Amino acid sequence: MPELRQAELDSGRAWARAQDERDPLRALRARFALPRGADGRELIYLCGHSLGPAPIDARAMIEAEIADWERLGVLGHEQARLPWIGYAEQLQPPLAELCGAERQEVVAMNSLSGNLHLLLASFYRPTGERRALLIEAGAFSSDRHVVAAQIAWHGLDPATELIELAPRPGEDWLRADDIERQIATLGPRLALVLWPGVQYRSGQAFDLGRIVRAAHAAGARAGFDLAHAIGNVPLALHDHDADFAAWCSYKYLNGGPGAVGGAFVHRRHFADAAIPRLAGWWGHDPGTRFEMRPEFDPAAGAAGWAISNPPIFSTAPLRASLPLFIEAGMPALRRKSVALTTYLESLIRQLAADELAVITPADPAQRGCQLSLRIRAGAHRGRAVFDALRRDGVVCDWREPDVIRLAPAPLYNGFEDVLSAASRLSEIVHA
């Protein structure tokens, strides 16, 4: 049993602490409320891929809006400290930075699945023989429901028009060449590629530029689900010429449960009147919105895809969280993220390779901060290991059928968290 001896673990801990001490981003941890167990001890929070912890300032942001609501009622739309009418627009600059987009190309609105529906209504336009929609096999359930529903909405059959690309037999993730080949093979049949930035179960990060180039070369459009990518890996949606993207904000963006999501639409689509949209008044030009005319005159940019006035209380926490990304800078966060995840992977290999397989790609360019683990003894034992890990104070999650996901996030995790999680995992699998 390849267990790290106590002396090695102690020196490992000294090393991890030294790394944390010299980490230029270490002060950011104190800007988050990290959950504690029943015994009052801080839990090891490695679950930002599911729900990011609360930024300390989130409470003040929400309370400020409640205070303005109490003080002003309806007048808050114009007179709140940050008038509610223009509230969502305040998030455009940091979101644009995180997406690698122009400010006008992003909008904070709705939730992820709803935004995917809205964007597919505009960008999945099956015509003639060009009707197929390509996704990855094993896509997140909601994404699959969305695309199947969209295909059916057009009176088409998902059994023939929804193409799902699986990894090769015995492999856990997709090869970029295979994605390109599949796109080229579909060629004139292909209307749209909808792809994740980072796959939710395996943690694989994709080269979005390559996917866009292949889709465009085939005459199709390319859109992305960035649920697990935004705030996790660097993005360059504008330069990569992506057609559209959507995300949720409760994972790495730490916007809180059900936080307002977001969308990207590339500038080159702004003036295309042939693209239909499921319009609502919040997507109308704000200059004339309140004239309440029957004709729809879209706002410039991605904001023209908005439908409803923004949910202020589920937008407010992002005003606490997004500035932290800007303060730290995505390049520095990414550097730390790569170091933390590399460390986690090396510890797992050292401590528990006999029991655990890492199914996330080893190449840092092909993953974000998440590592997905499979217990070699099978799903039943895997579930028991996961339950024990949670009981032991490591907050991570389980994805059916057999995957444990752990994600050290550079905003609030450190090397000692990683060491503690890995050594607890090793104790559990070897107990």
Ligand SMILES: Cc1ncc(COP(=O)(O)O)c(C=O)c1O
């Ligand atoms: C990849 C992916 N797609 C879709 C969703 C659904 O998000 P929402 O409930 O915000 O629509 C999630 C949520 O975790 C997700 O991870």
